[in-house]
Amino acid sequence: MVFLGITVTLFIAALDQTIVTTTLPSIAKEFNNFADISWIGTAYLLTTTAVQPLYGVAADLFGRKRAMMFACSVFLLGSALCGAAQSMTMLIVARAVQGLGGSGIIALSMILVADIVPLRQRGTYQALIALIFAIAAVVGPLLGGAFSDKVTWRWAFYINLPVGALSMILIIFFMHMKRRKGIPFATNLKSLDYIGIFLLMASIVMILLGLNWGADAKYPWNSSVILALLIIGIVIGAIFIFHEARYAKKPIIPLRLFGTPSLAVTYLQVFIQGFIFLGLLFFLPLYFQAVHGSSAVKSGIDLLPYAIVGAFAAIVVGLLMSRWGTYKEFIVAGWIVGCISAGLLITFDEYTSRGKVIGILLLQGISMGMTVNTLLLGVHAQLINKSDLALSTSLWTFLRTFGGVFGIAVGGTFVQSSLSQANASEYAQNIKAIAGLPPNIKAPVLRAFVQGLQHFFILITIISGIGLVASLFIK
Template identity: 65%
Template sequence: MDTNHSTPTYVSPPVVHPFEAKDAIDQVSNTAQLAFDASARTSVTTAGNTHTSNPTPLSFDPSNAPSLSSSSSSFTAAGKEHYDHTTITASAASGFPKPSATTAARNSPTPSDSTTAAAQAAQQQLGQDYGPKSPMSKSRQMVVFLGILMVLFLAALDQSIVTTALPSISKDFNNFSEISWVGTGFLLTMTAIQPLYGVAADLAGRKRTMMFANAVFFVGSALCGAAQSMNMLIIGRAIQGIGGSGILTLSLILVADIVPLRNRGKYQSLTAFVYALASVFGPLLGGVFSDNVTWRWAFYINLPVGAVGMVLLVVFLHMNRPKNMSLKTAMRGLDYAGIGLLIGSIIMILLGLNWGADAKYKWDSAVILSLLIVGVLVMAAFFFNEWKVAANPIIPLRLLGTLSLGMTYFPVFVDGFVSMGLLFFLPLYSQAVHGASAIESGVELLPYVCMSSAVAIVVGQLASRWGTYKEFIIVGWIAGVLSTGLMVLFDENTSRGRMAGILLVQGVSLGAVVNTQLLAVHAQLKNPADMALATSLWTLLRTFGGVFGVALGGTLVQSSLSTANASKYAQDIKGIADLSPELQEPVLKAFVEGLQKIFILLAAFSGAALLASFFIEKVAMDGSGNVDDDNVGQGDVQELEDTRQRQPVEKLNDSPHPLSTV
């Protein structure tokens, strides 16, 4: 009898419930895509100055795949440890090609293509991965996004909630001369600090930076609610702006870290929906609190609601922290000159724009001219510093280094210019022409908000399904040119129905572009490690566009009313509806003419954004468009395709595999 051969025994495959199998496959697919993105991130050395432009592809050994329990669909401790060292390609679940052995050998730090070498390369490449520490289940992901949306809603709400509370605030403090600083203080710090959060997210990690921003926002909210003087309220608003800026930026960065690029549009549409709701319901809530309780609750509301969102993030959000770089080294390498120049230039430009628009100083006064001219010169010095001086610039010029990226960022600026301009001036139009109250003017914006939110959700789903973004951007700006062009026809007799119809078209424009433009930025990044910096630049340009739009619009309205000797109504639009007919007609006519000039300006900028959108490069969002043609030969590309074809979905039933029971 031959004892060298054992009799084979049949082992029945593990029984997995269909729903558990689907959840596990989705989880592994999502993990594979995130690992694919992470493997493309640039490795950062301890000094923080050496970058690897061609990341090492990571090999996958099915025999060492992490196990998933069929009952819980969670990674075992051994599986998690292995995941930290190797990228799970999981071609069957995600459709991503498996890197060839030749490609891995050529790009690996050593000639060996053994499992040990691959694991070491994987560990080095994933050292700067900022994504989740472990794969997130669907339920955990939903809880995390609920927390993100809750704090995001409050940060966005505070940009508009004080507009209807200002009369009550100025009356309580008996201070009308400094009331504009309640809004200006928030706007200044929010815009000036925004670019720094991209740097902080890379140095300190996403979660800790988000927690810091929330804590600062809560402190500012508490100070505003308890303020006993106008100066204390202004200080509180400035602190709120610092925290709110971080919340807005980190919300988008977290979405990008948690969700693969291909599926990102679905979740970013939720952030757009929440932001739109906050923009409209802010004035409504501010009016309700001021009339029925106290204006202080416009700030106190942030504490209980924000605390719930923050607890959800603390408990359920577990993100990787930066590795291979000490805090001391990171702080020593910061671009302090760039930080100072950028903040200084933004503050001077914003002050000049706001004071000119509020008619605090004439546009040709020495104060306004000095602020604007010096601010522009300091901004030029900032860009020179980023280009020639800074070793680690806070806004690397490579983010604007291609025609396509430049043409992508320009419509982002225009989007902020148009959307904030409409959200600011359309309620004033409703109050002056239709005699609407603050609450009623907010209700008249609901067609715009509802349509933009619905379109954003639909476009997010379609962008994820089709893997494209450019077509939506073009269609969105076509709708934008059409709607803003029709708004030029608004006059003293425009009905609510006609206004609602045009706003529906404008809602299509906003919903189609607000998410896809950020997807376009992320998809075109040559270095995925720039994702946080690119996102902070996106938020900065959109915010600055909004400030620019409101300032220019206010100047046009102020100039038109001054011509009719009715400048005082620039700060009291509601008072126009209360005038006698003989006085109301010329004042209302001057006000509408000023608004028509704004709409002409919005239509012109929308047309420029439409032209720019045709120059945006179309990049595949599933990883297939990220092959570096300079470093991968045609044979390697063909081998990747052959590997994909050799691993159909049915292979998931082979053992061992991610659905194997322990």
């Protein structure tokens, strides 16, 4: 029942990341505001990424159950506010609140599984979690589209309330965790590294804003706004690292988590894996919409084989890891398949058949399934201090999300640059409109869009190779 409560909670958080995508046109139409529509996703992404490392500290200081209840409560509050929003501004703020809770649900679910499942059997349970994410990735856009067309987009948020209430009941009555004794709540509250929290969140928010605004072409990459955000964000990040190493009594991200070369290269692969996974998850639907004329819902269905095969590969690898007690070989094999499939992605153009695309995505799905949760198991297995389990897990979720942000930003930059060179930059924010252009206009615009994606796929191939080399140094 404990695992059921975790999976139900995790499902609504994972669903929320994809269900909104097909509701955006309806939301923009109701509020008569298309200019700020991207902030519905950006606000969620900002808060989700910024607070992920903090939940590892909260889980250690205040207990797993208490931290999970807090995250669920904040997420459900944000969901209710989103559903009741009367303006675009209110919806954006509510999405930021949702992100604060959703971030904790994902991080704490991974931490709880690591707590209750022995290391050798953990691969099987993590594979089931991968299946939950795969189902949510496919079902989310379909549900969002159905709610928008048949009822109202508000139910894309209201649906979280009954499901979330059920998960909280399961957590309250069936999750029994050991409590920290002898340390009052107020003492733990005072022991938080508030300077580190401020520095970390300021650095992440500024870097993410710079990346998002640059990728969305809100400002040119060489503009003073983007450069200031990125440079100041990096400087604050450096100050954060110095503070954590020298002055923090209870660091948010202890540098000992990178204590061995093997652990360091494992975390590097987590970042790369997030870069590739979320980058492809964002741009492949746009490819289907522009080249094959798919709707938003149909492009989500086109990704179904990718998600199903990835989940199946994760389950098989999880079972084999539990049986054989090894993980490095699967990570190396996953990167080999990833390098091959990434190289094949470069062949995508405006004439590539849907069958060939899906075939290559099956290979990419196998690669993702073999590496995503296997890397988390590798982190846990290599920990020098097992009491760092919560901190290392929250760092894993943070690096994967942060890598994904970079992937989306870099991919957007390639596409934007290519379209600008073809004097078609106005289509960067409305890729699906390319499919409906007259043939004489469509051909050069589509060529520019595909070239931008091909450059992005070349980069993915290169960093997949880096991931493969890094995997050889895992112990």
